[in-house]
Amino acid sequence: xxxxxxxxxxxxxxxxxxxxxxxxxxxxxxxxxxxxxxxxxxxxxxxxxxxxxxxxxxxxxxxxxxxxxxxxxxxxxxxxxxxxxxxxxxxxxxxxxxxxxxxxxxxxxxxxxxxxxxxxxxxxxxxxxxxxxxxxxxxxxxxxxxxxxxxxxxxxxxxxxx
Amino acid sequence: xxxxxxxxxxxxxxxxxxxxxxxxxxxxxxxxxxxxxxxxxxxxxxxxxxxxxxxxxxxxxxxxxxxxxxxxxxxxxxxxxxxxxxxxxxxxxxxxxxxxxxx
Numbered sequence: 001x002x003x004x005x006x007x008x009x010x011x012x013x014x015x016x017x018x019x020x021x022x023x024x025x026x027x028x029x030x031x032x033x034x035x036x037x038x039x040x041x042x043x044x045x046x047x048x049x050x051x052x053x054x055x056x057x058x059x060x061x062x063x064x065x066x067x068x069x070x071x072x073x074x075x076x077x078x079x080x081x082x083x084x085x086x087x088x089x090x091x092x093x094x095x096x097x098x099x100x101x102x103x104x105x106x107x108x109x110x111x112x113x114x115x116x117x118x119x120x121x122x123x124x125x126x127x128x129x130x131x132x133x134x135x136x137x138x139x140x141x142x143x144x145x146x147x148x149x150x151x152x153x154x155x156x157x158x159x160x161x162x
Numbered sequence: 163x164x165x166x167x168x169x170x171x172x173x174x175x176x177x178x179x180x181x182x183x184x185x186x187x188x189x190x191x192x193x194x195x196x197x198x199x200x201x202x203x204x205x206x207x208x209x210x211x212x213x214x215x216x217x218x219x220x221x222x223x224x225x226x227x228x229x230x231x232x233x234x235x236x237x238x239x240x241x242x243x244x245x246x247x248x249x250x251x252x253x254x255x256x257x258x259x260x261x262x263x264x265x
Contacts, residue, residue, distance in 0.1 A: 003167050003170045003171065004165065004170055007170050007171070007173065007174040010174050010177075010178065011174060011177045011178070011181070014177070014178055014181045014182075014201050015181060017197055017201065018181055018184070018185045018189075018194075018197070018198065018201070023191070023193050023194070026193075026194065026197055027197070030197055030200055030201070033201065033204065034200075034204065037178075037204045037207070037208060040171065040174070040208060041207070041208065041211050041227075044171070044208075044211045044212060044214075044215045045211075045214075045215055045220045046211045046214070046215075046220055046223060046224045046227065048224050048228075049207070049211060049223070049224040049227040049228060049231075052227075052228055052231055053207065053227075053231060056231055056232075056235055057200075057204070057231065057235075060235065061200065061235055061238055064238065064239060064242055065193070065196075065197075065238075065242065068193065068242040068243075068245060068246050069193065071246050071249075071250075072193070072245060072246050072249035072250075072255060073249070075191065075254065075255050075256070081187075081188040081189070081190065082187070082188065082189065082190050082257050082258060083187045083188055085188065087187075088184055088187040088188045089184075091183070091187055092180055092183055092184050092187075095179075095180075095183055096176060096179075096180060099176060099179070100176075103172075123225050123228075127225055127229075130225065130226075130229045133229065133233075134228075134229060134232045134233075137232050137233055137236045138232065138236065140236055140240065141235065141236040141239045141240070143240075144236065144239035144240040144242070144243045145239060145243070146243075147240070147243030147244070147246070147247060148239075148242060148243045148246050150247070
């Protein structure tokens, strides 16, 4: 029952994050989605992952979104989408069908390694390359934050008109 | 009648992936596209944790989940930096407006 409640909450918040007209409201709904996803991760037995999702997904990313929206400002759009809606729905149905097909097809034939006692043993011993990758990614993230903070040229709109 | 937990989580995963994919495909605002990407990746993290839960291998699932969260956060940071710079240089966040490719 708790899983159903949390699941409905996640989907409702995700739909509201997508459909909100103001970007700031959208970021808030995204943070709430992230918090509920963290709750579901905890209920599935991933306490460490839930903590990281809550602090990074609902905290850091939301702060970055609010910061970027404040710098760039709100902008209103007309209802026309970048891809015509029938094509978008078609792509969605094909992707969903493919996902369900792959899930059903791989049931029972995937062999996973034996469970290991501690998360740290996997993190630091078995998958140490992931740690190096994460360090590299965090470094590129720092460069990305510099990109947010860097002053840009004043907007003129001339490049767009060309 | 009680619905099994893996089925509930699977529906949530497919729902999140669907909403995120539709947001990426249909949205014209660059920041909304990044919101869609975030939703899509949250579904992926949940999928990893569900698989770990079903195979009693929670530690491996958590390790992979952490890697996904780090990568997703960096993608969001770089994407937001690009969006801010595009907005400052072109004055718009509309994908249709800023596209300079010939149609």
